[in-house]
Amino acid sequence: MVIGTGYGGSVAALRLAEAGVDVHMVEMGMAWDTPGPDGKIFANTTTPDARSYWLRTRTKQPLSNFLGFPLDKDVPRHTGILDAEEFGGITVYQGRGVGGGSLVNGGMAVTPRRENFAAVLPTVDAGEMYGTYYPRANAGLGAATVDPEWFETADCYQYARVGRRHARRSGFPFVFVPDVYDWDYMKREQAGTATRSALAGEILYGNNHGKKSLQQTYLARAKATGRVTITPLHRVTSVAPAAGGGYTVTMDRLSTSGDTVATKELTADKVFFAAGSVGTSKLLVKLRANGALSRLDGEVGAGWGDNGNVMCGRANHLWDPTGALQSAIPTAGIDNWAQGGAFAEVAPLPTGIETYASFYLSITKNPHRARFTWNAAAGRAELNWRTAWKQPSIDAAKTIFDKINAKEGTIYRTDLFGAYKIWGDHLTYHPLGGAVLGRATDNYGRLKGYTGLYVIDGALIPGNTSVNPFVTITALAERNIEKIIDTDL
Numbered sequence: 001m002v003i004g005t006g007y008g009g010s011v012a013a014l015r016l017a018e019a020g021v022d023v024h025m026v027e028m029g030m031a032w033d034t035p036g037p038d039g040k041i042f043a044n045t046t047t048p049d050a051r052s053y054w055l056r057t058r059t060k061q062p063l064s065n066f067l068g069f070p071l072d073k074d075v076p077r078h079t080g081i082l083d084a085e086e087f088g089g090i091t092v093y094q095g096r097g098v099g100g101g102s103l104v105n106g107g108m109a110v111t112p113r114r115e116n117f118a119a120v121l122p123t124v125d126a127g128e129m130y131g132t133y134y135p136r137a138n139a140g141l142g143a144a145t146v147d148p149e150w151f152e153t154a155d156c157y158q159y160a161r162v163g164r165r166h167a168r169r170s171g172f173p174f175v176f177v178p179d180v181y182d183w184d185y186m187k188r189e190q191a192g193t194a195t196r197s198a199l200a201g202e203i204l205y206g207n208n209h210g211k212k213s214l215q216q217t218y219l220a221r222a223k224a225t226g227r228v229t230i231t232p233l234h235r236v237t238s239v240a241p242a243a244g245g246g247y248t249v250t251m252d253r254l255s256t257s258g259d260t261v262a263t264k265e266l267t268a269d270k271v272f273f274a275a276g277s278v279g280t281s282k283l284l285v286k287l288r289a290n291g292a293l294s295r296l297d298g299e300v301g302a303g304w305g306d307n308g309n310v311m312c313g314r315a316n317h318l319w320d321p322t323g324a325l326q327s328a329i330p331t332a333g334i335d336n337w338a339q340g341g342a343f344a345e346v347a348p349l350p351t352g353i354e355t356y357a358s359f360y361l362s363i364t365k366n367p368h369r370a371r372f373t374w375n376a377a378a379g380r381a382e383l384n385w386r387t388a389w390k391q392p393s394i395d396a397a398k399t400i401f402d403k404i405n406a407k408e409g410t411i412y413r414t415d416l417f418g419a420y421k422i423w424g425d426h427l428t429y430h431p432l433g434g435a436v437l438g439r440a441t442d443n444y445g446r447l448k449g450y451t452g453l454y455v456i457d458g459a460l461i462p463g464n465t466s467v468n469p470f471v472t473i474t475a476l477a478e479r480n481i482e483k484i485i486d487t488d489l
């Protein structure tokens with residue numbers, strides 16, 4: 001059984017099925033295979049509706065304000081696609097549904113520099129990762145880089161060209177990064193010969209065309225084996241050793257308004273936790289505390305980080321427009337990791353109007369790590385992250401943007417995250433850790449204390465990857481499942 005259908009879960013399911021194992025995937029979100037009343041499966045970013053948020057009655061947009069106006073609005077409570085999960089000091093954005101984060105993310109498929117990977121996961125053989133598993137992951141995900149010639153002339157990447165000009169004038173390297181979006185489709189969107197998706201501002205709440213989410217890649221191949229069953233709208237609540245061997249997995253069947261309509265128990269020989277860094281950590285700390293899996297290691301719940309995410313915008317001069325038409329798919333970044341501890345994604349602001357704004361999501365070297373614990377009285381998992389812990393991320397991002405502002409004679413936008421607030425320091429898109437490789441598990445994701453229980457998602461990575469994380473999550477899953485199939489099955 002695989003709990004969750006994101007990157008780690010999809011890799012596990014495909015490789016197990018190819019090895020002849022029957023796999024049952026359980027996913028708490030929806031299947032996302034049926035169009036809504038407007039004929040589209042996914043809602044647009046500028047017009048969120050019931051499909052957009054996981055069980056909220058009001059949207060919680062990462063950019064909460066624009067030109068002084070709040071952007072959030074009421075929506076019907078529904079098992080929508082984007083979860084803005086709130087903990088004490090941070091809102092953690094995650095995808096919900098068959099495909100996990102691949103449904104909502106920007107598709108930036110970035111392989112970290114080898115020396116940075118080695119610093120993050122020193123017990124993993126980097127030679128194997130860069131020789132075998134990163135290439136395997138990138139091929140499986142369909143990662144590719146924008147055609148540089150087309151990029152120079154495409155209206156929809158004017159914002160990225162402005163970002164490049166400003167980066168270079170301040171002496172920063174500007175790097176193209178691969179993405180899983182179908183670049184030929186994007187060209188046709190720009191040429192007006194295909195229905196617009198990236199160019200219609202689709203991101204965050206799903207892409208109706210063009211983006212190769214896991215449903216188009218790993219999960220499609222997994223289903224084609226005939227050995228994989230996917231059960232959506234079921235949330236796993238417990239895993240415990242079964243009397244006759246294996247594990248009893250308990251799950252709630254959810255209605256689309258989030259109510260539990262049935263509870264089921266199934267038995268599985270082996271269980272893979274792939275519910276994402278937050279989902280896996282929450283489940284495991286609960287199961288250790290309530291005695292269902294009391295032998296889990298004390299490291300379970302620890303080592304959680306936000307990949308150093310922090311957002312900001314810059315206000316450009318009127319002679320430096322970033323374009324009314326912006327592709328929602330980012331394609332490049334500013335690499336100041338070695339000098340300043342920041343890699344800044346040049347991000348779109350696809351509002352449909354000229355904003356004269358440059359917008360960035362920075363991934364920074366933030367040393368703070370939080371821990372999940374189970375609060376039995378409240379019946380929920382808690383995370384002890386503090387908002388003030390974002391200061392090192394802000395300082396790192398400033399090594400890039402203070403310099404660019406000084407050079408360009410520009411200022412930070414103060415209207416995107418609330419009144420007079422420069423930094424988007426309240427959120428992360430990249431939760432990592434909570435069941436760290438080599439600490440809560442052995443060096444291949446086998447949970448300490450139990451045979452046949454594995455972690456195979458972003459929970460294994462200790463809080464940071466130096467770049468956007470899903471390629472590393474996928475590559476590590478490829479490495480671990482190969483070993484597990486060879487030795488445990």
Ligand SMILES: Cc1cc2nc3c(=O)[nH]c(=O)nc-3n(C[C@H](O)[C@H](O)[C@H](O)COP(=O)(O)OP(=O)(O)OC[C@H]3O[C@@H](n4cnc5c(N)ncnc54)[C@H](O)[C@@H]3O)c2cc1C
Nearest residue numbers: 004006007008028100101105106108236276279458469470
């Ligand atoms: C808005 C946004 C943009 C992003 N952009 C990028 C990007 O451009 N590049 C990049 O590399 N990364 C990006 N990310 C991050 C990336 O999507 C995640 O790192 C990745 O999805 C994590 O993979 P995973 O396998 O750990 O878990 P997930 O992909 O999170 O999958 C976990 C799945 O488990 C399900 N689940 C959770 N709990 C349970 C339970 N109890 N029972 C059953 N199912 C459960 C969830 O619903 C989910 O579908 C972005 C994320 C967001 C939110």
